[in-house]
Amino acid sequence: MSSKLLIPLHVSYIQKLGESKDDLAYHLTSHLRLNAIYWGLTALCVMGHQEALDREEMIEFVMSCWDDEAGGFGAHPEHDAHLLSTLSAIQILIMQDALDRVDVPRVVSFILSLQQPSGVFAGDSFGEFDTRFLYCAVSALSLLGRLDELDKEKTVGYIERCRNFDGGFGNVVGAESHSGQAFVCVAALAILDRLDVVDTDTLCWWLSERQLPNGGLNGRPEKLEDVCYSFWVLSALSILNKVEWIDANKLSSFILSAQDLETGGIADRPGDMVDVFHTIFGVAGLSILGYPGLVDLDPVYCMPAAVIEAKGLRKGWKALERRPADS
Amino acid sequence: MHGVKRTRQTADDIAAKKRREQSKIEEYLALTRDVLSRKKASDWSEDAFNLTTKLLQVNPEFYTVWNYRRNILLRGLFPQRTPEDVNNLLSEDLAMTMTALKAHPKVYWIWNHRRWCLENIPNGPGSQEDGDVAGWKKKCWDRELFVVEKMLDADPRNFHAWNYRRYVLAGMPVPRPETSELAYTKRKIEANFSNFSAWHQRSKVLTSLWSSDKLDKAKSREVEFELIRNAMYTDPDDQSVWMYHRWLIGSGDDQMLLEREISVIQELLDEQPDSKWCMESIVHYKLILIRNHSRSVDVGKLTGDCSTLLSQLQRLDPSRRRRYEEIAKNIDVGPR
Numbered sequence: 001m002s003s004k005l006l007i008p009l010h011v012s013y014i015q016k017l018g019e020s021k022d023d024l025a026y027h028l029t030s031h032l033r034l035n036a037i038y039w040g041l042t043a044l045c046v047m048g049h050q051e052a053l054d055r056e057e058m059i060e061f062v063m064s065c066w067d068d069e070a071g072g073f074g075a076h077p078e079h080d081a082h083l084l085s086t087l088s089a090i091q092i093l094i095m096q097d098a099l100d101r102v103d104v105p106r107v108v109s110f111i112l113s114l115q116q117p118s119g120v121f122a123g124d125s126f127g128e129f130d131t132r133f134l135y136c137a138v139s140a141l142s143l144l145g146r147l148d149e150l151d152k153e154k155t156v157g158y159i160e161r162c163r164n165f166d167g168g169f170g171n172v173v174g175a176e177s178h179s180g181q182a183f184v185c186v187a188a189l190a191i192l193d194r195l196d197v198v199d200t201d202t203l204c205w206w207l208s209e210r211q212l213p214n215g216g217l218n219g220r221p222e223k224l225e226d227v228c229y230s231f232w233v234l235s236a237l238s239i240l241n242k243v244e245w246i247d248a249n250k251l252s253s254f255i256l257s258a259q260d261l262e263t264g265g266i267a268d269r270p271g272d273m274v275d276v277f278h279t280i281f282g283v284a285g286l287s288i289l290g291y292p293g294l295v296d297l298d299p300v301y302c303m304p305a306a307v308i309e310a311k312g313l314r315k316g317w318k319a320l321e322r323r324p325a326d327s
Numbered sequence: 328m329h330g331v332k333r334t335r336q337t338a339d340d341i342a343a344k345k346r347r348e349q350s351k352i353e354e355y356l357a358l359t360r361d362v363l364s365r366k367k368a369s370d371w372s373e374d375a376f377n378l379t380t381k382l383l384q385v386n387p388e389f390y391t392v393w394n395y396r397r398n399i400l401l402r403g404l405f406p407q408r409t410p411e412d413v414n415n416l417l418s419e420d421l422a423m424t425m426t427a428l429k430a431h432p433k434v435y436w437i438w439n440h441r442r443w444c445l446e447n448i449p450n451g452p453g454s455q456e457d458g459d460v461a462g463w464k465k466k467c468w469d470r471e472l473f474v475v476e477k478m479l480d481a482d483p484r485n486f487h488a489w490n491y492r493r494y495v496l497a498g499m500p501v502p503r504p505e506t507s508e509l510a511y512t513k514r515k516i517e518a519n520f521s522n523f524s525a526w527h528q529r530s531k532v533l534t535s536l537w538s539s540d541k542l543d544k545a546k547s548r549e550v551e552f553e554l555i556r557n558a559m560y561t562d563p564d565d566q567s568v569w570m571y572h573r574w575l576i577g578s579g580d581d582q583m584l585l586e587r588e589i590s591v592i593q594e595l596l597d598e599q600p601d602s603k604w605c606m607e608s609i610v611h612y613k614l615i616l617i618r619n620h621s622r623s624v625d626v627g628k629l630t631g632d633c634s635t636l637l638s639q640l641q642r643l644d645p646s647r648r649r650r651y652e653e654i655a656k657n658i659d660v661g662p663r
Binding site: 024124211244246247 | 329330331332333335345348349351352355356359363366367385386388389390391393394397435436439442443484486489490493521522523524527528530531565566567570573574645646647649650653
């Protein structure tokens with residue numbers, strides 16, 4: 001167990017992810033490739049090592065995922081366009097300052113075409129719908145500077161109907177509150193300047209009760225802790241200015257204890273296999289908690305804060321103050 | 328990777344594993360190339376359909392291939408089949424996704440495909456005239472309820488399964504009485520008081536029954552208080568129970584009810600003097616009393632009680648110390 005974030009080791013772990021083509025698991029996760037690149041790149045940015053992956057190669061890969069029939073991005077070349085991968089593509093291109101490569105009007109119409117009469121968004125043409133996709137749409141439109149084309153009332157109305165008595169949100173109307181949905185719904189409402197829809201005291205009570213005695217956070221009452229909830233819960237708390245309602249030191253220690261000290265990377269919990277998904281959300285959580293030496297992360301967009309500020313999109317969230325390196 | 332234990336492997340182990348995997352990778356990539364090039368060529372044949380089955384059995388998360396499979400059904404297979412054959416095809420797909428769900432109970436794409444199958448079950452076997460026009464649909468949707476109960480037996484907290492259950496209940500051609508869902512959630516809760524998913528579902532069902540006057544709210548709420556009291560005494564540290572209790576109390580317009588429940592919880596606190604949830608709930612309800620009923624309660628005494636409990640909570644539950652401090656500070660400032 002280490003009490004420090006092993007940045008060089010995690011950087012090399014992320015660099016090596018693309019080199020595991022002789023590993024079956026690599027090919028079985030091609031449907032998440034673009035998301036994985038976004039996770040890896042964001043983690044690198046937060047650790048101050050954006051240059052560790054080749055920019056040109058990355059941009060070319062993103063563009064090779066363009067689905068010209070649908071007008072959006074798939075997760076991998078020749079995969080169907082989907083909102084999840086379309087948001088990842090936009091985020092990557094913005095972080096790499098290459099948004100000029102995108103046919104913005106086509107992407108915007110792809111995104112808007114997926115809104116349902118209820119206000120929620122489907123992920124793709126076959127119509128599974130979920131507040132996750134609603135967030136993807138709102139975030140992507142905002143990043144593209146085209147939020148004015150969205151029917152905001154209808155969109156907010158759906159989120160409102162997903163709110164439960166515990167203050168949390170479900171992934172569809174009627175569903176149980178889940179920490180992941182706290183992030184997507186609160187962040188979407190922040191982007192839409194409609195945080196008045198949130199019952200802040202009740203939600204932050206529910207979120208603060210996600211912390212378990214070992215410091216880790218869970219996703220729902222009476223469930224196990226998992227590093228990825230570090231980000232889902234903390235992003236919502238920081239947007240609502242209540243990060244202090246949990247024990248930051250205990251959570252930092254928990255995230256650090258899930259690092260793999262030999263290969264790099266962070267796992268869901270100590271002793272498990274690492275992956276890039278838990279690596280970014282562990283690092284993102286540490287950034288919000290003010291961990292020394294990390295770059296500020298914008299909890300609304302889950303991208304470097306400076307990138308969002310430069311676009312004039314910063315909302316009124318508050319993370320913990322960054323601690324000096326020796327503390 | 329959720330919950331996969333880390334194992335240390337030597338360089339030799341890794342090399343051996345890679346050699347073993349080499350042929351699998353080649354096979355998988357060849358199959359993927361075949362399927363995706365057929366998709367590109369708009370191949371809606373039965374051969375292509377069978378290849379998607381093969382590929383999805385290896386990788387049920389390959390959403391593009393699920394999409395392709397649905398397009399083959401819609402554009403290639405359905406138009407040439409009788410409604411009976413369409414029904415059979417979809418039943419086979421439901422069986423196939425059942426096998427996939429047993430191995431991968433949390434894969435969104437599989438649940439999604441099941442929904443699509445259900446929604447495409449044709450009318451029949453009878454006609455509008457003979458009254459058996461929804462026979463196939465009824466059979467399928469009824470079976471889904473059975474399937475989802477099996478899934479919830481295996482993992483009573485699987486939120487995919489609970490969502491699917493709500494979806495099936497809402498869409499059944501012949502709806503079941505909502506009250507039967509009360510019996511179901513009670514069974515789940517009694518099997519395990521910590522199952523917040525079941526409490527959540529119960530709160531939704533009751534809300535609907537109360538608002539449609541199918542159930543007398545006052546009477547049924549008393550039944551719920553009885554149920555929750557058992558749970559509180561069984562495990563006072565279980566937060567599911569306290570959250571549900573908060574929902575039952577609601578906005579707290581009923582002063583007598585609030586006072587009665589505060590004294591019930593106080594009794595439990597006297598027995599379990601370190602119970603965080605007892606203290607936390609008493610504070611919450613007393614603050615509601617102050618806020619909603621300030622003219623008919625002793626505000627000074629209630630405020631004092633809350634401050635004392637909040638100081639105790641800060642010591643007892645230091646992780647959330649700042650929250651208790653903030654609540655205490657707001658009481659001092661007075662009602663906002």
